[in-house]
Amino acid sequence: MNNEDYLKDISEIKNLMNKSSRFISLSGLSGILAGVYALIGAAVAFWLVTTYSYGELYLDGWVFRTAMLILFLVALFSVVTGIILTTRKAKKNNEKIWDNSSKRLLLNFLIPLIVGGFYCLIILSQGRYGQTGGLMLIFYGLALVNASKYSIGDIRYLGYTEIILGLIAAAFPGYGFWLWVLGFGMMHIVYGTWMHFKYDRR
Structure with missing residues (x-):
């Protein structure tokens, strides 16, 4: 066995170990669609606030409750789309959708996300709306890095x-909404497109 064969065997072993410890069937297309959902939701919420609340939100107002419902629907559609497309990709690649690697991925993603969600609700209950966009971005980013x-x-x-x-949104809370749109909308589309052409088109 020559050096090339050894290198090939080592590469195959490395790939097998990587597949056994990582869930690699995430769909780039789901990232693109999540970004699109975020942009649509942000546009509707912006229209509601500027049209019916003159740029001001009140915790007990119907505009605030509707904006929160829109945010929930954006998250729900993103999760459902991600599950459907990732499941389809896993089946195409003959990979298990629910194994130890996917369980570890989900656990490490959800812990920072759930903590951040509760913290944002506390901030909202105190009327500090300007901080929530930055907090959402930070905790979501931490969840991604952790996962x-x-x-x-x-x-x-x-x-x-x-x-x-x-x-940046925490330092300039007046731009929190637009940075939220950039982070959850445009960055998802850019990332999803990159991942789609790098992994999904193979």
């Missing part, structure tokens, strides 16, 4: 981007 150890490592770059945008 990247058990999935495609490239998602950590999206996580870093979301964290940076969140910190």
Whole structure:
């Protein structure tokens, strides 16, 4: 056996170990659609606030409740789309959708996300609306970085981007909404497109 055979065997072993410890069937297309959902939701919420509340939100008002419902629907559609497309990709690649690697991925993603969600609700209940956009970006970014150890490592770059945008939003709360749109909308589309052509089109 020559050196090329040894290198080939080592490469195959490395790939097998990587597949056994990481969930790699995430769909780039689901990232694109999540970004589109976020842009549509943001546009509707912006129209509601500027048309019916003159740019001001009140916790007990119907506009605020509707904006929260829109945010929930954006998250729901993104999750459902991600599950459907990722399941389809996993079946196409003859991979299991629910194994130890996917469980670790989900757990490490959800812990920062759930903590961040409760913290944002606390901030909202105190009427500090300007901080929530930055907090959402920061905790979502942390969730992505935390989960990247058990999935495609490239998602950590999206996580870093979301964290940076969140910190900028925290420093300039007046731009929180637009940075939220940039982070959850445009960055998802850019990342999803990159991942789609890098992995899905193979």
